Amino acid sequence: MPIIKIEMLEGRDRATKQELVKSMTTEMARITGCSEASVYVVINNVAKEDWGIGGELAATKFPD
Amino acid sequence: MPIIKIEMLEGRDRATKQELVKSMTTEMARITGCSEASVYVVINNVAKEDWGIGGELAATKFPD
């Protein structure tokens, strides 16, 4: 029944997201004993100009 | 004063969103006694490749 919300910088491809979802779900079920079927994962792909670290935009700190 | 955050698969049209917002707000006010004017609803339209269920992407599980 757990919900896992991932916020990360945008740009990951579908295969990476699939691997993330699979891994997080398997680990959650293994560690907490919940069923894998009940786990929801939602990914939020954040643009670099929408993420701040230490007061600076990631767009400035990590230019492409 | 409540905030209702809805995460759902993308693709709903504006009329559907309007109906959701209206219904959630009316029900919230009726059940909790808050004013309708104070209710915020925020919808997050999630792409199928950003939603995992049971360890699989919705994009794989429910292809278009």
Add this chain to the structure above:
Amino acid sequence: MPIIKIEMLEGRDRATKQELVKSMTTEMARITGCSEASVYVVINNVAKEDWGIGGELAATKFPD
């Protein structure tokens, strides 16, 4: 498959929460066509000193 997250001031009893969960789920399913079984609702009961409106704590604005 939708997730509905409700943030509201703490203090509602279990019957009220049950009514909220039932109503939000039924309406979500009716309006979007998803199954009721797939809807998750998570309630966050926020203390008055953890909610700000217009720059003031709800604890100050709405004392008990």
Add this chain to the structure above:
Amino acid sequence: MPIIKIEMLEGRDRATKQELVKSMTTEMARITGCSEASVYVVINNVAKEDWGIGGELAATKFPD
């Protein structure tokens, strides 16, 4: 170590976001005593048709 999540209507430019991130981070560090480097800010730019106030979409209430 705090995380600040901002939900606001879309349309703000990068300079405004930079100013928001800088200001929120500085104020958070000043008031709580945490280091600026540890503060994450994530901005969610919400479309007007995804925001409801008082049961109505912002898209209807505040047309462009």
Add this chain to the structure above:
Amino acid sequence: MPIIKIEMLEGRDRATKQELVKSMTTEMARITGCSEASVYVVINNVAKEDWGIGGELAATKFPD
């Protein structure tokens, strides 16, 4: 830099949380290539009367 937010039913002990945090962080870093040091995990322990599934409270569906 990713943020992982976990919502699950309350009642897990500290060792389980430690294992969750370790595993989620390691997997996130392995799969996306980010540094482990940059990963934040926040756990929200939800009471059974604050979680709805299929229109019913977990408190009703899964009594202690």
Add this chain to the structure above:
Amino acid sequence: MPIIKIEMLEGRDRATKQELVKSMTTEMARITGCSEASVYVVINNVAKEDWGIGGELAATKFPD
């Protein structure tokens, strides 16, 4: 109309929260041009055993 959600370690007193809410709201209104009255701030006070950094619980990394 913005919503500011703050996740931080628990333990801040009411005066600190009041100052945070005031400052975040004032700055948000000044920078984006929204009204102060429309800004909601919600604080989530996270226990040290519910926060992970770099794969470790804050409870372990920063013992009391």
